[in-house]
Amino acid sequence: MSALLLGVTVLFLHFSEGARACMTLQTRPGHSNRPDPAAHIKLVVSDMDGTLLTPQKQVTHHTLNAITALRHAGVPVCLVSSRPASGIEMYLEALKLDTPYGALNGGSIFNPDRSLRSQLTLPTDIVQEALGLLQGHNIDAWLFRGHEWVITNAASPYVEPESRAIKQTPNIVPSFKTMLAGVGKITASSSNYDAITQQEAEIGALLKGRACVAQSAPFYLDITPLNANKGYALHQLADFYGIAPHEVACLGDMNNDLPMFKAAGMAIAMGQATQTVKDQAHFVTAANTAEGWSKAVTEYILPRAAKAD
Template structure:
């Protein structure tokens, strides 16, 4: 067995379409843990949206790590200590507020405290995100955000509006930020030096592992950085065609226990 670390995305990967972890997936993860394999949740969610998953999978014990905010934050899942932390500056935030206004897209900023929006009419996808990741929503004007430690900004709207906006975002923003869709209705902006791939590289180095000993399982564009750096990139059958193109293997869909299949087929076999 050569794989010693498996990074697993949550939405569309670990969870099925009913937002549940199937018993088969849970069992396969426990089998991998018992075999000495590090299972690391790697998600765009904030830490508040991961706690219950870590507890359910017993991935919050000594020696466990978790990657959140699309790689901007890597924490010891047992102690909560930050191992990697990248944040956006206040000027970054102001520039993204201006961009969202120019594009007429609802926007919110994510911190460890919750979601902060300057939109008086809070978008439905901000409300959805709040419910999904168990994070409160706060209304704050840009002037009231000077003391906030912003880890990620999200522009949220109908898929066709985000796709159109992506075509018009000035190149300078792509130079400054990591920009990726984590769902058809989520467009995420994180620090340029932060993504799931860089987080896994840092974690592998900390654990004394080579990249040949790592696997990642994902389904969307925000998973691309980790799929590109690991030795064994696995994409879900329900994943986007763009990330399937870089996969070493395609596993079953999230409704067919795809994570369990990948672990048993290419890690434990």
């Protein structure tokens, strides 16, 4: 059965012992050559879409229980997402989280009271250059400026589902000409997954050393300020709690999660993650369709949380 809690669907799932056994078999070590995972975990930083949430953007009962178990163990959970702030805040009450969080791939950090803690923006020349490159390949672009989402093509196939997902209506403008300042993120969207992957490589090479370019979904490419990535966010969130980054466990599934994988003491990839992400993880858990998040917490994080000071 399912329950609707403050506009966020919380899905209650029940698994047989056989299903639980299958889930266990899907959890395995990653293939990274990085140092061993941290022995003590004091903070969890998690991606949302493809990680904490199911493909239907739901939070399962097992995930809620895992968050409660972490809370009882004294381990806060912080969310970092490519979503704008509104797309994160809509879940906080349902998840019973009163912790800081990072929006726009970590470029905007918010305090528990939802006030802005820090923000990074793209230089206007980079915004112009990126928009020109995307336009040249007929790929739709969106701008995120503070709490504002700006688009030029309302007919884009991903506008409506994104609006539903983040509970926000975009500002439709005829041109981005007067919108170049204060941009925290450019998102390219296309149903041509190969084109998005190609642009990740091409734009990433052109803007190397000037901006961060990474896919946040097979159909989304995010361009953010050079230091505005989830690794930066992880450092900011760890600093909020006065702990070291190597005492943080993180969970993710896409290439834009790699900076926090590099920064964290323990990196856990979802079962459906890209191979690149799996290769950089300490552990690979089950997919987000099979309780991978709660399983990772139970098997890898809580045993180390119990050892934390």
